[in-house]
Amino acid sequence: MEQQVHFLTLATADLDAARxxxxxxxxxxxxxxxxxxxxxxxVAPGTVLAFFETGSFxxxxxxGPARPEVSGVTLAHNVADRPAVAALADRMAAxxxxxxxxxxxxxxxxxxxxxxxxxxxxxxxxxxxPGWSVDPDGTVRLAQPD
Amino acid sequence: MEQQVHFLTLATADLDAARxxxxxxxxxxxxxxxxxxxxxxxVAPGTVLAFFETGSFxxxxxxGPARPEVSGVTLAHNVADRPAVAALADRMAAxxxxxxxxxxxxxxxxxxxxxxxxxxxxxxxxxxxPGWSVDPDGTVRLAQPD
Numbered sequence: 001m002e003q004q005v006h007f008l009t010l011a012t013a014d015l016d017a018a019r020x021x022x023x024x025x026x027x028x029x030x031x032x033x034x035x036x037x038x039x040x041x042x043v044a045p046g047t048v049l050a051f052f053e054t055g056s057f058x059x060x061x062x063x064g065p066a067r068p069e070v071s072g073v074t075l076a077h078n079v080a081d082r083p084a085v086a087a088l089a090d091r092m093a094a095x096x097x098x099x100x101x102x103x104x105x106x107x108x109x110x111x112x113x114x115x116x117x118x119x120x121x122x123x124x125x126x127x128x129x130p131g132w133s134v135d136p137d138g139t140v141r142l143a144q145p146d
Numbered sequence: 147m148e149q150q151v152h153f154l155t156l157a158t159a160d161l162d163a164a165r166x167x168x169x170x171x172x173x174x175x176x177x178x179x180x181x182x183x184x185x186x187x188x189v190a191p192g193t194v195l196a197f198f199e200t201g202s203f204x205x206x207x208x209x210g211p212a213r214p215e216v217s218g219v220t221l222a223h224n225v226a227d228r229p230a231v232a233a234l235a236d237r238m239a240a241x242x243x244x245x246x247x248x249x250x251x252x253x254x255x256x257x258x259x260x261x262x263x264x265x266x267x268x269x270x271x272x273x274x275x276p277g278w279s280v281d282p283d284g285t286v287r288l289a290q291p292d
Binding site for chain 1: 149151154156160163164167171172173175187189190191192195197219221237238240241242243264266267268
């Protein structure tokens, strides 16, 4: 597993307030802005910070007794294809991770993903995301969702 | 303000479990490992993921009625000198941020910092950290703490 965080996603109650603060206030440029749903900012070569509307965040993560620990934060690691999602989730589980969602279609963006909790409760999304790529200089490209 | 997250810090109940999972399990290499306190991993060019022992995390952030919203997560943005800490905290406050801690000496690592909550409760550490630097290729360097 490459030592890389590709997405840091934060559940966000007020997307308009986030946009005002980061875009108008701090002068940041969104990588992709889906009104009412999510705003993405590239914050390092190859790494994206996402503000995800709270209800959509919860739907994407799923609900149920397996995840009372949901904190409003996920980290994501993207892999090259669907079999690699299962392989990495298995590796995480073999080393003390807990699979919350086995590999499946995600709710958003054509992503195929698994969710794995680390031993301290940090939730990782292990994903194959066909709409995501990184240029050689670290610039992230995200396709518009359908 | 450069559009960059320099540190993503997670309060961590069991540092040994984190070390087993990320180092032994996933094969990651720590950038710096301070037993019983904090383990740092570089996870993108210029960006560090830190697992910070819960008690130390809370002490570093401070406590009190101003921060019931502490979630166990902070993002950090480093600046060149101490005056720039105050300047960026002021700019954040002018655009809807809430200063939780005005610029002061931090509890750890010789850092001079302010803590500012964004409109959705995300806590930013705005810091001048003399023990931190980034090489031109994005490699992060962290000095051993005293």
